[in-house]
Amino acid sequence: MKHELDYFFHPDGVAILGASEIVGSDGFYILRNVCAGYTGKVYPVNPKYQELLGIPCYPDIESIPDKVECLIYFIPARFILDIIRRSAAKGIKAIIIESAGFAEAGKEGAKLQKDAVELAHSLGIRLWGPNCMGYLDGHTRNVFSFVHSEKWKTMMHPGDVTLIVQSGMLSAGFLMSVLERDTIGISKVCSIGNKCDVNEIDLLEYFVQDDTTGVIGCYLESIVDGKKLLKIAQSTSKPIVILKSGRSEQGKKAALSHTASLAGNTMVVSGAFKQAGIVQVVDLYELIDIVKAFSYIKNYRPDKNKGIAVMTFSGGAGIVTTDLLADYAIPIAQPQEATLQKVQQLFPSWMSASHPLDLWPAIEQNGSEKVYTTVAGALMEDERVDAIIIECFATQHSDPSFWGEIGNMVKQSQKPVLAWAVGEKIIVEQYKKHAEASGIPFFGEIGRCVQIFKALGFHFNKRGSI
Amino acid sequence: MKHELDYFFHPDGVAILGASEIVGSDGFYILRNVCAGYTGKVYPVNPKYQELLGIPCYPDIESIPDKVECLIYFIPARFILDIIRRSAAKGIKAIIIESAGFAEAGKEGAKLQKDAVELAHSLGIRLWGPNCMGYLDGHTRNVFSFVHSEKWKTMMHPGDVTLIVQSGMLSAGFLMSVLERDTIGISKVCSIGNKCDVNEIDLLEYFVQDDTTGVIGCYLESIVDGKKLLKIAQSTSKPIVILKSGRSEQGKKAALSHTASLAGNTMVVSGAFKQAGIVQVVDLYELIDIVKAFSYIKNYRPDKNKGIAVMTFSGGAGIVTTDLLADYAIPIAQPQEATLQKVQQLFPSWMSASHPLDLWPAIEQNGSEKVYTTVAGALMEDERVDAIIIECFATQHSDPSFWGEIGNMVKQSQKPVLAWAVGEKIIVEQYKKHAEASGIPFFGEIGRCVQIFKALGFHFNKRGSI
Numbered sequence: 001m002k003h004e005l006d007y008f009f010h011p012d013g014v015a016i017l018g019a020s021e022i023v024g025s026d027g028f029y030i031l032r033n034v035c036a037g038y039t040g041k042v043y044p045v046n047p048k049y050q051e052l053l054g055i056p057c058y059p060d061i062e063s064i065p066d067k068v069e070c071l072i073y074f075i076p077a078r079f080i081l082d083i084i085r086r087s088a089a090k091g092i093k094a095i096i097i098e099s100a101g102f103a104e105a106g107k108e109g110a111k112l113q114k115d116a117v118e119l120a121h122s123l124g125i126r127l128w129g130p131n132c133m134g135y136l137d138g139h140t141r142n143v144f145s146f147v148h149s150e151k152w153k154t155m156m157h158p159g160d161v162t163l164i165v166q167s168g169m170l171s172a173g174f175l176m177s178v179l180e181r182d183t184i185g186i187s188k189v190c191s192i193g194n195k196c197d198v199n200e201i202d203l204l205e206y207f208v209q210d211d212t213t214g215v216i217g218c219y220l221e222s223i224v225d226g227k228k229l230l231k232i233a234q235s236t237s238k239p240i241v242i243l244k245s246g247r248s249e250q251g252k253k254a255a256l257s258h259t260a261s262l263a264g265n266t267m268v269v270s271g272a273f274k275q276a277g278i279v280q281v282v283d284l285y286e287l288i289d290i291v292k293a294f295s296y297i298k299n300y301r302p303d304k305n306k307g308i309a310v311m312t313f314s315g316g317a318g319i320v321t322t323d324l325l326a327d328y329a330i331p332i333a334q335p336q337e338a339t340l341q342k343v344q345q346l347f348p349s350w351m352s353a354s355h356p357l358d359l360w361p362a363i364e365q366n367g368s369e370k371v372y373t374t375v376a377g378a379l380m381e382d383e384r385v386d387a388i389i390i391e392c393f394a395t396q397h398s399d400p401s402f403w404g405e406i407g408n409m410v411k412q413s414q415k416p417v418l419a420w421a422v423g424e425k426i427i428v429e430q431y432k433k434h435a436e437a438s439g440i441p442f443f444g445e446i447g448r449c450v451q452i453f454k455a456l457g458f459h460f461n462k463r464g465s466i
Numbered sequence: 467m468k469h470e471l472d473y474f475f476h477p478d479g480v481a482i483l484g485a486s487e488i489v490g491s492d493g494f495y496i497l498r499n500v501c502a503g504y505t506g507k508v509y510p511v512n513p514k515y516q517e518l519l520g521i522p523c524y525p526d527i528e529s530i531p532d533k534v535e536c537l538i539y540f541i542p543a544r545f546i547l548d549i550i551r552r553s554a555a556k557g558i559k560a561i562i563i564e565s566a567g568f569a570e571a572g573k574e575g576a577k578l579q580k581d582a583v584e585l586a587h588s589l590g591i592r593l594w595g596p597n598c599m600g601y602l603d604g605h606t607r608n609v610f611s612f613v614h615s616e617k618w619k620t621m622m623h624p625g626d627v628t629l630i631v632q633s634g635m636l637s638a639g640f641l642m643s644v645l646e647r648d649t650i651g652i653s654k655v656c657s658i659g660n661k662c663d664v665n666e667i668d669l670l671e672y673f674v675q676d677d678t679t680g681v682i683g684c685y686l687e688s689i690v691d692g693k694k695l696l697k698i699a700q701s702t703s704k705p706i707v708i709l710k711s712g713r714s715e716q717g718k719k720a721a722l723s724h725t726a727s728l729a730g731n732t733m734v735v736s737g738a739f740k741q742a743g744i745v746q747v748v749d750l751y752e753l754i755d756i757v758k759a760f761s762y763i764k765n766y767r768p769d770k771n772k773g774i775a776v777m778t779f780s781g782g783a784g785i786v787t788t789d790l791l792a793d794y795a796i797p798i799a800q801p802q803e804a805t806l807q808k809v810q811q812l813f814p815s816w817m818s819a820s821h822p823l824d825l826w827p828a829i830e831q832n833g834s835e836k837v838y839t840t841v842a843g844a845l846m847e848d849e850r851v852d853a854i855i856i857e858c859f860a861t862q863h864s865d866p867s868f869w870g871e872i873g874n875m876v877k878q879s880q881k882p883v884l885a886w887a888v889g890e891k892i893i894v895e896q897y898k899k900h901a902e903a904s905g906i907p908f909f910g911e912i913g914r915c916v917q918i919f920k921a922l923g924f925h926f927n928k929r930g931s932i
């Protein structure tokens with residue numbers, strides 16, 4: 001039997017109310033996106049057209065000849081009650097309302113939204129939105145959204161990252177930036193807007209059971225049921241990372257005007273997040289970077305008797321890393337003498353290997369490929385080493401395919417590696433591409449790598465005891 | 467009369483000891499770099515060659531027929547004492563030792579380094595380094611360094627940013643990343659390595675008097691004279707930003723092995739930095755971003771009775787920004803009613819303008835160009851607004867030249883603007899290029915923009931009272 005939310009994610013037939021032929025309009029993009037990915041039957045509805053993008057267009061819902069389970073609503077707010085009634089008659093089970101003009105637009109809109117929810121529930125229909133961008137699915141390729149860019153077709157790779165975003169534009173422009181910047185595999189990106197009915201709790205319950213979801217990142221302006229959120233987080237070993245905005249008084253006020261959210265639900269605070277094993281973040285790329293790390297790193301078991309080893313091209317960067325690890329109270333590895341001896345063989349005689357491992361003199365003699373793979377191998381075998389940060393000077397004199405070898409070591413030893421590189425942009429990009437294809441995520445700042453180890457340690461130690 | 471350090475920065479004649487024809491060797495890159503930029507006479511010295519890069523090569527210093535004021539030393543460490551003596555006889559006043567093998571390599575090297583300094587001082591010669599990469603100058607185009615990339619020729623634009631870096635590789639690979647990533651105008655980038663003689667204090671004293679230096683950023687592993695540093699900082703209105711590594715016990719140990727630095731000079735601590743008006747940072751791009759902001763923003767007078775206004779494409783991003791401003795205790799603007807009314811005219815009727823200004827509905831109706839310029843204009847005229855953060859969705863439907871108009875407003879009102887954008891990379895890059903050419907710096911995260919306002923406020927309020 002279908003789960004209620006399956007009517008959104010796996011519908012048998014989708015109608016688009018407000019589909020348009022006007023290139024550049026949102027009604028056009030929704031239709032084009034749905035047609036491009038969704039494999040079921042699509043029914044544009046708009047009395048102005050007989051055909052849109054080469055498929056029949058219907059004057060109203062009633063004229064659709066076949067079964068429809070999901071309706072995407074993109075006409076003015078005031079028609080919603082009428083449409084819910086007619087949808088019920090048609091057998092529609094799920095409506096994604098992407099239009100604005102509801103609770104976020106004032107009292108009248110709030111009343112309309114409330115009435116819509118009551119009516120829908122009485123008729124067995126679930127509502128998604130309003131004031132949202134729908135969702136994208138990396139596996140089914142359903143893009144039930146008006147995101148303008150066609151880039152999702154090539155840039156959205158299937159994977160295990162699911163995002164729940166209570167902000168339309170953050171799931172559009174920002175998502176494009178993220179997909180272009182990072183190699184992140186997407187399960188689902190859900191924009192829930194005013195979340196009048198389907199909310200973050202419903203989705204979290206669904207996604208902790210969802211086979212394609214491995215890690216969940218949320219941008220939330222309010223939390224409808226704090227207790228339930230904590231219970232869900234406690235019940236799952238999937239990492240949950242939350243950026244909860246409206247933390248400040250001014251932020252709360254802003255959240256109220258944005259998605260009519262009462263951010264001031266103070267029941268759920270940082271302490272409760274922590275207790276439930278939820279990783280809390282405060283900025284946007286921070287959210288993405290930490291979710292990305294959890295997507296790459298699955299079986300880490302941090303051991304406070306071991307520590308993080310640092311392989312670097314720069315003594316200075318190594319010291320900065322050490323300081324930052326100390327700031328976060330993360331143990332720093334003290335490699336075994338045997339490990340340092342292996343590393344020493346790559347060094348010129350005037351320099352003795354010590355941790356953090358400043359490898360540049362070794363690289364000058366032996367090349368990046370040999371040095372990074374040899375040293376990574378030695379550290380993987382060292383039982384005092386828990387995980388590794390690799391800092392590279394990506395030079396054109398090196399062949400970035402050595403990352404494949406390091407990736408194999410990571411798979412074998414289960415010791416995670418995070419990487420950071422400097423150098424010419426185009427070569428850094430090659431390094432990043434090779435490393436991420438081999439399971440080693442790259443990040444933009446040393447501090448971010450360190451912060452990620454903190455988050456990983458927090459999550460996996462927490463989960464280790466369940 | 468020449469300042470002692472002028473013999474490094476404006477020498478009459480430069481000799482390169484250890485110049486090489488072997489492409490890929492550092493001795494080759496030093497020679498090529500010097501020849502490419504320096505406008506005086508260059509004398510490669512190496513008994514193996516009669517000619518290098520088409521200019522005469524000399525077997526020894528004594529054979530150079532003309533005046534030489536600066537020598538770049540790139541032969542093994544053990545020859546240093548002999549070379550200092552012979553340099554003195556030749557009238558050389560400044561030696562940049564780029565070779566390693568001195569104090570950082572153990573006791574013997576430390577003794578050699580100490581002896582070299584004593585000898586040099588007795589003969590009226592200043593030593594730079596050793597174990598360093600020399601320096602680059604954006605104005606004179608002197609690149610007395612073995613940085614491998616030729617990219618500095620096109621990417622290093624003259625400007626007022628001066629960096630002092632106590633780490634060779636950080637002034638090479640990292641510098642390339644920085645120059646490619648940001649539109650930063652460079653005065654000088656100095657790699658001081660073991661700083662056996664010329665140190666950060668000498669350079670700071672020189673640069674606070676240097677007409678082309680407007681802001682100074684330092685990566686330091688030790689501080690040779692804390693009191694003097696504070697005195698210099700207190701004496702100048704030029705912003706000084708310092709990343710002091712070796713803050714932690716483990717970091718101190720690492721610093722000792724890297725540049726033989728005793729980072730544990732605890733006399734200079736965060737508190738003292740603060741009192742002297744020094745901005746302290748802990749990460750590498752953080753250093754660059756804050757220095758960049760100071761390079762763009764010169765005449766800001768933060769007023770705690772006013773506040774930062776937020777213009778955004780996303781209500782969510784606006785709330786996150788508000789929270790982060792609150793985290794840093796930075797006043798958030800409360801625009802005047804008249805300002806909100808001006809903005810309201812761009813909005814659809816269902817949405818009322820409130821701060822933070824979520825402009826997307828206005829942009830959908832009027833386009834980015836009109837909305838961003840109109841709203842920025844209104845905020846510039848609002849006496850409750852001190853400065854602005856602009857957050858954009860960079861779309862291909864907009865013409866990024868509108869940044870020029872906003873740049874003109876900034877020049878007139880002296881209210882600084884920081885910007886952040888999402889969207890397709892290529893369009894974000896265009897936005898960034900146009901904005902930075904118009905005097906508006908872009909940054910990669912909202913949190914960074916907020917942190918920069920903190921640093922700006924700290925510096926300019928401090929300085930305001932001098």
